[in-house]
Amino acid sequence: MQTEFDLIIIGGGVAGCSAAITARQRNLSTLMIYAGDGALGKTKKIDNYPGFPDAEGPKLLQALREHAAHMGAQSVRSLVRRVMPLGDQFSVLAGNDVFMSRSVILAMGTSRVKLLEGEEELVGQGVSYCATCDGMFYKGGTVLVIxxxxEAVEEAAYLSTLSKVLYVKEAPHDTAGLPESVEVIEGKPxxxxxxxxxxxxKTDRGEVSADGVFVLRPAVAMTQLIPxxxxxxxxxxxxENLQTSVPGVFAAGDLAGAPLQAAKAAGEGNVAALASAKFLLLKKANAEKE
Ligand SMILES: Cc1cc2nc3c(=O)[nH]c(=O)nc-3n(C[C@H](O)[C@H](O)[C@H](O)COP(=O)(O)OP(=O)(O)OC[C@H]3O[C@@H](n4cnc5c(N)ncnc54)[C@H](O)[C@@H]3O)c2cc1C
Incomplete structure (x- = not known):
């Protein structure tokens, strides 16, 4: 699969699909990465989306995804853990794959992540969200996986090839695939x-310490995705063009703020894609002048 794109859209809901459709209309090579179905997938009936009275959320979502694919947008189902600005590009880490892009649209909806007390303060000082990115820093040491x-089982197995791994569950799940060398610690973080x-x-059963901690959840807080x-x-x-404080990174949909409505998400996806196309054109023109 191609790994370099003009635009990567994170999120495959209304905003992401709308952005993908317009980006393809502007001929941008486009990848949409999404972890799941978002708010629309949970909506039984939506009666104020223009042109589709009494629309069922999952059916509307399916139609939007098919439209994006029909326009030539590529898509991958994966959780994006980090977006890193690298020179005039962005490196986007999705699962264990890395994609490069010249611009990014964030369309991740409103998924809220509840952090542990003290977690945010220690990001980059021992707390990481990405085993692939940061695992090597602790080679030969001890790491804790929360x-x-x-899905965290595979990441923990990778980390166990580098370090001693202690594994704590933040929510109940099957750990059948964990290597024998990984020590499961009982207790609620x-x-x-x-x-x-x-x-x-600190857990409700005591304390455990390590050189580094990997917090592996099925969703990523915006501030950790791109700090x-x-x-x-x-x-x-x-x-006004939905551009964030990082040039080349735009936002659309529920993530961009109220009202949390599908029609607004579609409109913002369109605006963000057009702004992204303009950003890339200007960048190209400036590069040609130099
Ligand atoms: C029960 C319910 C009823 C609703 N009723 C209405 C209504 O009647 N009318 C109306 O206009 N609106 C309604 N809404 C709101 C509407 O569904 C949302 O405003 C709209 O879906 C927002 O679209 P979005 O693309 O911004 O986000 P979402 O549809 O939430 O899509 C977010 C996408 O981002 C993905 N994602 C998140 N984090 C990551 C990550 N780290 N990596 C990769 N992918 C990621 C998700 O998997 C998903 O694909 C309702 C919502 C709900 C829950």
């Missing part, structure tokens, strides 16, 4: 803190 679903060079996890983006009162700061 896991919410069975409560908070994280630093003690000297070690990170300490460079400016937010105010928990809301992404956007200009």
């Amino acid at each position: 896991a919410s679903d069975a 409560l908070n994280l803190s630093m003690k000297g060079e070690q990170i300490v996890l 460079e983006i400016e937010t105010k009162n928990n809301q992404i700061v956007l200009d």
Whole structure:
């Protein structure tokens, strides 16, 4: 599969599909990466989406995805864990795959992630969300995996090839595939803190410490996905073209703020895709001048 795109859209709901359709109309090579069906997939009936009275959410979503594919947008079902600005491109880590893009649209809806107490303060100082990106930093040491679903099992198995792995469940799930060397710690994770060079996890059954902690959940908080983006009162700061504080990164849909409505998400997907096309054209023109 192609790994370099003009535009990567994170999210495959109304906003993401609408952005993909318009981006293809503007001839941008486009990849839409989505982990699931989002809010529309949970909506039994939606009666104010223009042109589709009494629409069923999952059917409307299916039609939007087919439209995006018909226009030539590629798509991958995967959870994006990190977007990293690299020179004038972005590296997008989805599962264990890395894709490159010249612009990005964030269309991840409103999925909220409940962080552990102390977690946010320790991001980059021992707390990581990506085994592939940061596993090597702890080679030969001990790492703690705080896991919410069975997908974390594979990541923990990879980490166990580098380090001693302690595994704590944040939510119940099957751990059948864990290598024997991985030690499962009982207890509900409560908070994280630093003690000297070690990170300490307090659970309801005691404490456990490690050199690094990998928090592996099926959703990623916006601030961890791309920490460079400016937010105010928990809301992404956007200009009139839906561009974030990081040039080339745009946002659309529920993630961009109220009203949380499908028609607004579709409109914003369109605006963000057009703004992304304009951004890429200007960048190309400037590069040709130099
Ligand atoms: C029960 C219910 C009823 C509703 N009724 C109405 C109504 O009557 N009228 C109306 O206009 N609106 C209604 N809404 C709201 C409407 O569904 C949303 O406004 C709309 O779906 C938002 O679209 P979106 O694309 O922004 O987000 P979503 O549809 O939530 O899509 C988000 C996408 O991002 C993906 N994603 C998230 N994080 C990641 C990640 N890290 N990596 C990869 N993918 C990721 C998700 O898997 C999903 O594909 C309703 C919502 C609900 C829940």
